[in-house]
Amino acid sequence: DTAVSQTPKYLVTQMGNDKSIKCEQNLGHDTMYWYKQDSKKFLKIMFSYNNKELIINETVPNRFSPKSPDKAHLNLHINSLELGDSAVYFCASSQSSGNTIYFGEGSWLTVV
Amino acid sequence: DAKTTQPPSMDCAEGRAANLPCNHSTISGNEYVYWYRQIHSQGPQYIIHGLKNNETNEMASLIITEDRKSSTLILPHATLRDTAVYYCIVSFPSGGSYIPTFGRGTSLIVHP
Numbered sequence: 001d002t003a004v005s006q007t008p009k010y011l012v013t014q015m016g017n018d019k020s021i022k023c024e025q026n027l028g029h030d031t032m033y034w035y036k037q038d039s040k041k042f043l044k045i046m047f048s049y050n051n052k053e054l055i056i057n058e059t060v061p062n063r064f065s066p067k068s069p070d071k072a073h074l075n076l077h078i079n080s081l082e083l084g085d086s087a088v089y090f091c092a093s094s095q096s097s098g099n100t101i102y103f104g105e106g107s108w109l110t111v112v
Numbered sequence: 113d114a115k116t117t118q119p120p121s122m123d124c125a126e127g128r129a130a131n132l133p134c135n136h137s138t139i140s141g142n143e144y145v146y147w148y149r150q151i152h153s154q155g156p157q158y159i160i161h162g163l164k165n166n167e168t169n170e171m172a173s174l175i176i177t178e179d180r181k182s183s184t185l186i187l188p189h190a191t192l193r194d195t196a197v198y199y200c201i202v203s204f205p206s207g208g209s210y211i212p213t214f215g216r217g218t219s220l221i222v223h224p
Binding site: 004033035041042043044045048055057090092094096097098099100101102103104105106 | 144146148150153154155156157158161197199203204205210211212213214216217
C-alpha cells in the first residue's frame with residue numbers, strides 16, 4: 001500500500017482555470033505538507049498542517065489554498081492558474097512537525 | 113532559508129564509497145540532521161538521521177562531527193541506482209510549527 005498518495009499524477013490545464021490536487025496518507029501521521037518543486041529543482045515548502053493548525057509560507061499566493069477534511073487528507077486547491085504555477089507538487093506527512101517526512105510521488109502540473 | 117550548505121554536485125565510481133558532506137554550522141542543540149534523496153522523477157525518500165552519535169542503517173552511514181557543525185553521508189558501495197539528488201536538512205521534532213526546509217542538495221552521479 002502506498003503510504004502517501006496523490007492524485008492526479010499528471011495535470012495539464014489552461015490559464016485561469018481552477019484545479020485541485022488530492023493527497024491522502026495512511027501512516028496515521030498528524031502533520032501534512034505541500035511542497036513545490038519548479039524547473040530549477042528547488043524543493044520549496046508551501047504549507048504545513050498540524051492538528052488543525054495551518055502554517056502558511058507567506059510567499060505563497062493566496063490563490064493556493066489547502067483544505068484538510070481530516071488528519072489523513074490534505075488537498076491543494078489552486079484558483080486562477082498561471083503559467084508560473086507549472087511545477088511538480090509533492091504532498092508529504094510526518095508524525096509531528098520535524099520528524100521523518102514521507103513524500104508522495106508528486107503531481108506534475110502544466111499550465112498552458 | 114535552509115540552514116545547511118552542500119556542494120552542488122559530486123560524482124563517484126560504481127562500487128566505491130560516496131561521501132557527501134553537509135555544513136550546518138548554526139545547528140541548535142535539539143536539532144537533528146536528516147538526509148533524504150530524490151531519484152529522478154520520484155518523491156524524496158528518507159535515508160537516515162542523527163542527533164550526536166554516528167548512525168548506520170541498511171542504506172547508509174551518517175557521521176556527525178563532535179561540534180555538530182557538519183556531517184557526512186556515506187554510501188559504502190555506490191551503485192548506479194544511487195544516482196540522485198541528496199538533501200541534508202536540520203529538523204527539530206516537535207508538535208508545533210517547525211517547518212522542514214530543504215536546500216538545493218547535492219546531485220550525485222554514480223558512473224560505471
